[in-house]
Amino acid sequence: MASVELTQENFDHTITTSDIVFVDFWAGWCGPCRSFAPTYEAASEKYDGIVFGKVDTEAQQELASAASIRSIPTLMVFREKVLVFSQPGALPPAGLEELITAVKGLDMADVHRQVSAKA
Numbered sequence: 207m208a209s210v211e212l213t214q215e216n217f218d219h220t221i222t223t224s225d226i227v228f229v230d231f232w233a234g235w236c237g238p239c240r241s242f243a244p245t246y247e248a249a250s251e252k253y254d255g256i257v258f259g260k261v262d263t264e265a266q267q268e269l270a271s272a273a274s275i276r277s278i279p280t281l282m283v284f285r286e287k288v289l290v291f292s293q294p295g296a297l298p299p300a301g302l303e304e305l306i307t308a309v310k311g312l313d314m315a316d317v318h319r320q321v322s323a324k325a
Contacts, residue, residue, distance in 0.1 A: 209250040212259035214269045220259060221284050226309060227257040231273065231280040233264050239279045242296035249302055256306070281305075286314050288321055 212220060212229060221227055230246050232239035250258035263270040263278055273282065276294070283291035283305070290309060297305065 209247060209258040209260050212261045212269070213266055217259075217261070217269055220257060222287055224257045224284075225286060226255065227259060227284045228306075229259045229261060229273075229282040229284070231261045231263050231270055231275045231278055231282070233262065233278055235264075236278050238296045242279050245297065245299050245302055248299070249306065253306060283309050285309055285312060286318070288314075288317055290317065 209230070210220070228246075228249075230239075230242070232243070234240075246258060246260075250256075261269055261273075263275060273280075278294070279296050280292065280294045281297065282289060290312060291305065
């Protein structure tokens with residue numbers, strides 16, 4: 207499955223209807239974003255059960271602002287509607303693979319308990 211364009215119109219729906227969603231906040235003028243794009247696309251082709259979304263911060267300024275994006279690229283990961291990872295900077299292929307493995311291995315019952323305890 208190739209990466210999908212996320213917009214203000216489909217972002218929430220994607221997060222709430224998909225188990226695992228990786229979100230790459232990027233811009234066309236950003237050199238590190240362009241360098242990270244092939245790594246991200248390769249992962250999107252490799253992992254069928256994960257949604258790999260891309261948010262063009264120039265076209266989706268309100269969405270980027272709502273997500274408090276301060277630098278790009280920024281990678282966010284949602285699992286079962288919970289933000290479980292957020293970090294600026296491009297990951298190398300091995301780093302992205304490690305993150306995917308870690309997110310897939312999360313004990314989500316524990317994560318949901320922690321979220322509930324903070325609420």
